[in-house]
Amino acid sequence: MTAEADADTASLRREIARARRRGWMRFLKRLFSHRSFQVGFALFSVIVLLALFADLVAPYDPNKNDYRNLLAPPSMLHLFGTDGFGRDIFSRVIHGTRISLGIGISVVVMTGLFGVVLGMLAGYVRWLDNALMRLMDGLMAFPGVLLAIALAAALGPSALNAVIALTITFTPRTARIVRSSVLVIRELPYVEAALAVGAGHARIIVRYILANALSPLIVQLTFVFAVSILAEAILSFLGVGPPPPAPSLGNIIAEGRSYLQDASWIAFFPGMAIAAAVLGLNLMGDGLRDVTDPRLASQRGAG
Amino acid sequence: MLRTSRLRLIRRAFLAAAAGAFIGLSAWTAMAQTAGGDLVFVQNSNPPSLDAMVTTSQASRNITMNMYETLFGFSEDIRPIPILAKSVDISPDGKTYRIPLREGVKFHNGKEMKAEDVKASLDRYKKVGGTQTMLAPVESIDVTGPYEVTLRLSEPTPTFMESFASPRAPAVIIPAEEAAKEPNKISFIGTGPYKFVEYVPDSHVKLERFKDYVPNEDYKDIDGFGGKKTAYLDTITFRVIPEAGAAVAALETGEVQVLEQIPVPTARRLASNPDIKTYENMPWAFLTFIMNMKAAPTDNVKFREAVALALNDEEVMAIATEGLFNLYHGWMYEGSTYDAGDIGKEFYNVHDAERAKALLKEAGYNGEPFSLLTDSNIPEHGKAAVVIAEQLKAVGINAVVNQVDWPTALKIRLQDSGWNGWTLAMGIEPYLGPAALISTLTGAAPHFRANDPELDALYKELITTDGVDGRKAVFAKIQKRLYEFFGIVKVGETGLMQAARANVQGFKPFRFPRLYNVWLEKK
Numbered sequence: 166m167t168a169e170a171d172a173d174t175a176s177l178r179r180e181i182a183r184a185r186r187r188g189w190m191r192f193l194k195r196l197f198s199h200r201s202f203q204v205g206f207a208l209f210s211v212i213v214l215l216a217l218f219a220d221l222v223a224p225y226d227p228n229k230n231d232y233r234n235l236l237a238p239p240s241m242l243h244l245f246g247t248d249g250f251g252r253d254i255f256s257r258v259i260h261g262t263r264i265s266l267g268i269g270i271s272v273v274v275m276t277g278l279f280g281v282v283l284g285m286l287a288g289y290v291r292w293l294d295n296a297l298m299r300l301m302d303g304l305m306a307f308p309g310v311l312l313a314i315a316l317a318a319a320l321g322p323s324a325l326n327a328v329i330a331l332t333i334t335f336t337p338r339t340a341r342i343v344r345s346s347v348l349v350i351r352e353l354p355y356v357e358a359a360l361a362v363g364a365g366h367a368r369i370i371v372r373y374i375l376a377n378a379l380s381p382l383i384v385q386l387t388f389v390f391a392v393s394i395l396a397e398a399i400l401s402f403l404g405v406g407p408p409p410p411a412p413s414l415g416n417i418i419a420e421g422r423s424y425l426q427d428a429s430w431i432a433f434f435p436g437m438a439i440a441a442a443v444l445g446l447n448l449m450g451d452g453l454r455d456v457t458d459p460r461l462a463s464q465r466g467a468g
Numbered sequence: 469m470l471r472t473s474r475l476r477l478i479r480r481a482f483l484a485a486a487a488g489a490f491i492g493l494s495a496w497t498a499m500a501q502t503a504g505g506d507l508v509f510v511q512n513s514n515p516p517s518l519d520a521m522v523t524t525s526q527a528s529r530n531i532t533m534n535m536y537e538t539l540f541g542f543s544e545d546i547r548p549i550p551i552l553a554k555s556v557d558i559s560p561d562g563k564t565y566r567i568p569l570r571e572g573v574k575f576h577n578g579k580e581m582k583a584e585d586v587k588a589s590l591d592r593y594k595k596v597g598g599t600q601t602m603l604a605p606v607e608s609i610d611v612t613g614p615y616e617v618t619l620r621l622s623e624p625t626p627t628f629m630e631s632f633a634s635p636r637a638p639a640v641i642i643p644a645e646e647a648a649k650e651p652n653k654i655s656f657i658g659t660g661p662y663k664f665v666e667y668v669p670d671s672h673v674k675l676e677r678f679k680d681y682v683p684n685e686d687y688k689d690i691d692g693f694g695g696k697k698t699a700y701l702d703t704i705t706f707r708v709i710p711e712a713g714a715a716v717a718a719l720e721t722g723e724v725q726v727l728e729q730i731p732v733p734t735a736r737r738l739a740s741n742p743d744i745k746t747y748e749n750m751p752w753a754f755l756t757f758i759m760n761m762k763a764a765p766t767d768n769v770k771f772r773e774a775v776a777l778a779l780n781d782e783e784v785m786a787i788a789t790e791g792l793f794n795l796y797h798g799w800m801y802e803g804s805t806y807d808a809g810d811i812g813k814e815f816y817n818v819h820d821a822e823r824a825k826a827l828l829k830e831a832g833y834n835g836e837p838f839s840l841l842t843d844s845n846i847p848e849h850g851k852a853a854v855v856i857a858e859q860l861k862a863v864g865i866n867a868v869v870n871q872v873d874w875p876t877a878l879k880i881r882l883q884d885s886g887w888n889g890w891t892l893a894m895g896i897e898p899y900l901g902p903a904a905l906i907s908t909l910t911g912a913a914p915h916f917r918a919n920d921p922e923l924d925a926l927y928k929e930l931i932t933t934d935g936v937d938g939r940k941a942v943f944a945k946i947q948k949r950l951y952e953f954f955g956i957v958k959v960g961e962t963g964l965m966q967a968a969r970a971n972v973q974g975f976k977p978f979r980f981p982r983l984y985n986v987w988l989e990k991k
Contacts, residue, residue: 232786427733
């Protein structure tokens, strides 16, 4: 090869990198000008910040009992009131969102990992497809939350077991989405072209297929995040989530259940926190879907 | 003179008015006892069985004690009194009990109760009864007349009458032909004021008034488990509603009439409701904290003492009972016959972190996990465990709460490992007296797993000592011993908050809902 050709490739690479950066910038710009994404992002950021800085924000230790202050209604001293142990609900809700988000993000990472690996294998390796997808269908035959409850009950109450149960529950749906993207992409001309120039399977999978299957996957994962926050609350409420006194949102609501008429604030505020987190994530997911879906994007471009 | 006589006149007039008012009042109360109606009583769990003698469950006792009767039962002040028996004649050597029966008592199937039925029922209890130790001293049960049975004991047992009268798994009298049947296979036929109609699991049990019930005319009114019982209601429905909030809502709408238990904050809210009356059933149970003496670190007595000293019992009780509690260190209720006074008081409710930490150091404790077993079904258990865990963490004990469901907790606590502490409310045992309470701490399976030889010996001494004074002295030694090896910690005494519609008359809180002598006031 000549030096000239080398220089050409180098400038081409720079050009591609620049184009890619521009593409990202355009994407982010479009995303942040999307109304429901803006609202969702704002809502969810507040919750994430509260969860990250829970120790600084929470005015009390979330597990500190105070038997002289049982079931105190919301006041300046206790913004969200206290529960049957005299614990500050505001502090418990803040720490509860940390637990819920922690479980949610763990489930997203695990589901993403397993979903991509299984979906890729099923979509790319023909002879594995049937076996893997029938297994996934078997898991999907159970209603989602019911399967999670059964698994969590069998494994015993703990945060880790809740993550395992939810991962097993949500992986099949993710794997199926990845697989269907792979099935479409693998037949496209650029994959054939890559094969023709002699690219290896690993390179094809990572650079050509995964990169292009990413956007439906991300949308799906925001959905998994939202649903696992909700499912974690359900598991805790039923007593198969993190054991007490852990201030998970479901635990707080379960403790407030017997006081619904006498101290409604115990169940109300963690309920609002769950609603806000799930709404925020869903709005963000909607925005992502709209922006990454080429059909919707072209409509907007034309309009 | 004139002054005095006028004064006397006024006084006489006042007395006459008072007497008149009294007569009027009693006439009014007598008239107010109106028969009829259906009363719905709500409890939070299904009765495991309605074969009264085989089960020790409170959910069953609530119902069966309105249907069946025993030969003897406890009076209001916890003495054995005759119910179906007329009296008891104990021989001087303490081994023969001749028991004449009341004549003319009818079973729900119309048959008269005779000595054969009593013998058959007691023989059945020996085989399938829920409190196996109760009839253990009885060698033979003989029919010595159409209305008389005689029990012969293998050795004199001074506490026999107390345990025979126990309602824990009551030795009820059923017809001889039913007594031949296996546990839970009988028709539910007793001699009580209400008879069985139907049982729909997860829904309700229905009883109706037994028209041929023969009340015990030796009494004027009900007395404990016995006395003169009168069935005023046409039917009673025992409905199962597990969710406290739903049960309270049903009471507020008037759909149901009596709730076995309501949350204390709810009782405070209902205080201003003229349609509802709340009842404090106090004291109801001991809340205890039991340690596993076979598993580290609780196998070390220094460690267990540290736990006892670390506890702030007032905080545990206030939170676990929602405010309905009594703080008392004694292992019998304050002021009761066997109350042993100040023994052990210096170890109760001290929450002395410094001494606890010093003892932990002495015990060589190094942050090993302390597994605190509790359940989610009985709210007092779970709440007490959470508070105790926080208090133990505060002195440096690595306490972890293991909350499971009630049947699982009962299984785990029978293991030598896998748990260190266990929260348990003991209801019926402290009520029955020292022997019943201490029997759970000795024998083949003591609550704290390992036997304490000294306590075992004291228990033997307790049940073989004749006379209350002698037993009181033994019980004082038992209380002292319990505060020496700390296998079990008494946290406090809990109450049971109950509620009824205001038109429910004659309801007096007791160890079970006595729904005879209860009537519905007509509006």
